[in-house]
Amino acid sequence: xxxxxxxxxxxxxxxxxxxxxxxxxxxxxxxxxxxxxxxxxxxxxxxxxxxxxxxxxxxxxxxxxxxxxxxxxxxxxxxxxxxxxxxxxxxxxxxxxxxxxxxxxxxxxxxxxxxxxxxxxxxxxxxxxxxxxxxxxxxxxxxxxxxxxxxxxxxxxxxxxxxxxxxxxxxxxxxxxxxxxxxxxxxxxxxxxxxxxxxxxxxxxxxxxxxxxxxxxxxxxxxxxxxxxxxxxxxxxxxxxxx
Numbered sequence: 001x002x003x004x005x006x007x008x009x010x011x012x013x014x015x016x017x018x019x020x021x022x023x024x025x026x027x028x029x030x031x032x033x034x035x036x037x038x039x040x041x042x043x044x045x046x047x048x049x050x051x052x053x054x055x056x057x058x059x060x061x062x063x064x065x066x067x068x069x070x071x072x073x074x075x076x077x078x079x080x081x082x083x084x085x086x087x088x089x090x091x092x093x094x095x096x097x098x099x100x101x102x103x104x105x106x107x108x109x110x111x112x113x114x115x116x117x118x119x120x121x122x123x124x125x126x127x128x129x130x131x132x133x134x135x136x137x138x139x140x141x142x143x144x145x146x147x148x149x150x151x152x153x154x155x156x157x158x159x160x161x162x163x164x165x166x167x168x169x170x171x172x173x174x175x176x177x178x179x180x181x182x183x184x185x186x187x188x189x190x191x192x193x194x195x196x197x198x199x200x201x202x203x204x205x206x207x208x209x210x211x212x213x214x215x216x217x218x219x220x221x222x223x224x225x226x227x228x229x230x231x232x233x234x235x236x237x238x239x240x241x242x243x
Contacts, residue, residue, distance in 0.1 A: 005067070007055055013025050041214060041215070056089055088166060089167075096151045104138055111162060133154075166197045
């Protein structure tokens with residue numbers, strides 16, 4: 001398992017039925033190896049969200065093959081896909097999606113509600129995840145009393161609690177100021193250094209520059225694959241040719 005890519009797309013595409021049909025992603029071929037930190041960049045409408053939905057098992061490709069941890073997901077039922085998503089994937093979104101009337105600990109523990117884990121073990125795992133993101137002292141706080149950065153850390157803890165193979169982050173700093181965004185990216189880099197595979201979807205090249213590798217999507221096509229060091233000073237989305 002350790003040598004198996006976490007993500008392998010082989011000719012993956014998605015066309016939404018019409019009329020007229022709309023092709024959102026075309027012939028995407030890429031891999032994300034275990035332990036990588038990859039950023040996916042592109043302008044609005046480029047296909048980034050479609051990439052996220054496919055990688056996150058929220059949509060099914062209409063062409064090609066997608067393997068998650070070596071598992072070909074094409075033939076899986078919706079129940080099997082849901083179970084695989086719960087075991088192998090963690091999601092972090094721009095809007096946090098925390099329940100305002102639940103404490104940080106309860107929000108994180110809810111991610112294990114449908115697993116075969118006792119309530120006591122859920123709380124223990126949630127507490128461990130919150131400590132991992134530096135919020136051991138805020139476990140019993142409500143989201144309304146937390147800063148934006150703290151709320152995003154709770155969301156990251158919730159994504160980590162099931163020990164996923166892959167963390168998928170959709171504009172994780174989009175609701176944060178520059179300083180707080182840097183702190184959140186520091187946390188993601190720390191988690192990656194500990195071995196977690198991370199894919200960040202972003203339009204922000206400063207965020208992308210924290211990754212090891214950048215994939216650019218434009219007009220539904222994967223159009224670049226470059227070391228992130230080339231992105232930090234780029235004035236716009238990269239236009240390198242696909243490899």
